[in-house]
Amino acid sequence: MKIMKSALFLVALPAILIAIWWIATLNNTSYLVPTPGGLITAFFDTWFGDRFWDDMVPSIARLFGGIAGAIIVGVGLGLLIGSFRTLRQLLEPLLEFFRAIPPPVLVPLLGLILGISDQMKITVIIFGSVWPILLNTIEGVRATDEVQRDTARSYRLTRPHRLRYLILPAAAPQIMAGIRQSLSIALILMVISEMTYSSSGLGFAIIQFQRNFAIPQMWSGILVLGLIGLALSLVFQLVERRVLAWYNGLREVQRA
Amino acid sequence: MTTLTAPKAAERVRSAALRGPVLGVVGVVGFLVLWELASRIGLIDPRFFPPASEVLIRLGEYLLDRAFWRDVAATMWAWFLGLAIAIVAGAVLGFLIGASRFLERFTQSTIEFLRPIPSVALVPLAVLLFGTKVQSELLLIVYASIWQVLLQVVYGTKDVDPVADATAKSYGLNLWQRIRYVVWPTTLPYLMTGIRLAASVALILAITAEMIIQTPGLGKQIILTREGGAATSMYALILATGLIGVLINLVMRFIERRVLAWHQSVRMEVAG
Numbered sequence: 284m285k286i287m288k289s290a291l292f293l294v295a296l297p298a299i300l301i302a303i304w305w306i307a308t309l310n311n312t313s314y315l316v317p318t319p320g321g322l323i324t325a326f327f328d329t330w331f332g333d334r335f336w337d338d339m340v341p342s343i344a345r346l347f348g349g350i351a352g353a354i355i356v357g358v359g360l361g362l363l364i365g366s367f368r369t370l371r372q373l374l375e376p377l378l379e380f381f382r383a384i385p386p387p388v389l390v391p392l393l394g395l396i397l398g399i400s401d402q403m404k405i406t407v408i409i410f411g412s413v414w415p416i417l418l419n420t421i422e423g424v425r426a427t428d429e430v431q432r433d434t435a436r437s438y439r440l441t442r443p444h445r446l447r448y449l450i451l452p453a454a455a456p457q458i459m460a461g462i463r464q465s466l467s468i469a470l471i472l473m474v475i476s477e478m479t480y481s482s483s484g485l486g487f488a489i490i491q492f493q494r495n496f497a498i499p500q501m502w503s504g505i506l507v508l509g510l511i512g513l514a515l516s517l518v519f520q521l522v523e524r525r526v527l528a529w530y531n532g533l534r535e536v537q538r539a
Numbered sequence: 540m541t542t543l544t545a546p547k548a549a550e551r552v553r554s555a556a557l558r559g560p561v562l563g564v565v566g567v568v569g570f571l572v573l574w575e576l577a578s579r580i581g582l583i584d585p586r587f588f589p590p591a592s593e594v595l596i597r598l599g600e601y602l603l604d605r606a607f608w609r610d611v612a613a614t615m616w617a618w619f620l621g622l623a624i625a626i627v628a629g630a631v632l633g634f635l636i637g638a639s640r641f642l643e644r645f646t647q648s649t650i651e652f653l654r655p656i657p658s659v660a661l662v663p664l665a666v667l668l669f670g671t672k673v674q675s676e677l678l679l680i681v682y683a684s685i686w687q688v689l690l691q692v693v694y695g696t697k698d699v700d701p702v703a704d705a706t707a708k709s710y711g712l713n714l715w716q717r718i719r720y721v722v723w724p725t726t727l728p729y730l731m732t733g734i735r736l737a738a739s740v741a742l743i744l745a746i747t748a749e750m751i752i753q754t755p756g757l758g759k760q761i762i763l764t765r766e767g768g769a770a771t772s773m774y775a776l777i778l779a780t781g782l783i784g785v786l787i788n789l790v791m792r793f794i795e796r797r798v799l800a801w802h803q804s805v806r807m808e809v810a811g
Binding site: 289292293294295296297300315369372373374375376377379380381382383384385386387388390391392394395396467468470471474475478479486489490492493498501504505508509512513515516 | 558559562563564565566567569570583584587588644645646647648649651652653654655656657658659660661662663664666667668739742743745746747750751758761762765770773774776777780781782783784785787788
């Protein structure tokens, strides 16, 4: 009964909205809005043929490459900078400035320096989405409990061990919050880099559709990007729940 | 003895407090010097990577240029309008949804589906609907930043202390008074966080829309300088967007601190 009720809550509003959409497009007058059936046909026809390998897979590969790169660079540099106070103070204003630059301006910049290639697109994603991860990691390392740090040192834990068993877990909640912010930036940058210079990829395809007034296809492209965004946030929530299981448990205990 | 050491200790404290900012300035200057050197010795092709001094001089020239300020004004106006719409709409919807357990469950799946859609996916739609008019830009800005406000406000209304609400009820406060004196103060810090996040997202989308849709503003200029091969100007404009970003962050933090001066988190920060 309870499961039925929550399932009902899950589908009620989407069902109502789709019904309204369906009724509104019954005698279709606007070329801008496809019918629900038309959109679904366009979705399967467009994306599950050649475009799947030509556009969708390369885009997603670049996106994941960029995200992985941003996490490695962000956490690595963050641990380094966060561990040394002088280094942190030296770089703090500089990093604040870099973070404040709207990431999309990196597309023409790196396009100029690196030319138009896959590396350039991945570099754009890394450069644009690394800042939340980097700054959050620094902050997380810095906020590691002083007593725990002294304890670890007086037990003569080696530096790699302290990093692995104390600092990294202590900073994990902050790091995950940074990664969550950078996911949406990475997706935006993937689309923009493909819209600006590319001959393949989702961003490129969507702009092509719009220029040719292929409206249902264009909408199906928007749907694909939405589904990728949704999948990304679901995967992230799963990973976060696993990585931070100890932390969420601790918080619950403290609250109770 | 103590009279002798006290000033020294004070001096040490002062020099420690100065250390951070001084090192920060050293970092910035060091970065500029490295940039200058990397370009001068040709580590990266100077055609694509002009030296820092030339870029800074160009930025200075821009600051005296009326056309540059027109572009800044266009970008900031779109940013402000989009942000204002997103804040008002997001806050109203957030309070409505947060106030009712039913509405929250009813809308959750739809919100969770719509929120991750990247705003740039709407570029083609915006172009078809509005062309290069400012409405295109606003559509992208509002769509990207409304979720930040909406979700924070929903969290905030959920955070209302049930005991405080029950107390207010038993003291005979009516619905409006409870909203004013119980719900509003609890939600305000969340709303401010949402506004701060939305402000930087709105700038990103304003620049993006100008770059891709070519609505007037700094983003369009950046693309034009790139197509004209004026690398120095492009770097100067990118620095300008970064400075605007820093300025927005500072102003937002200042407003947040002023509005929440009474709140525990800010009071603790000031005391500590």
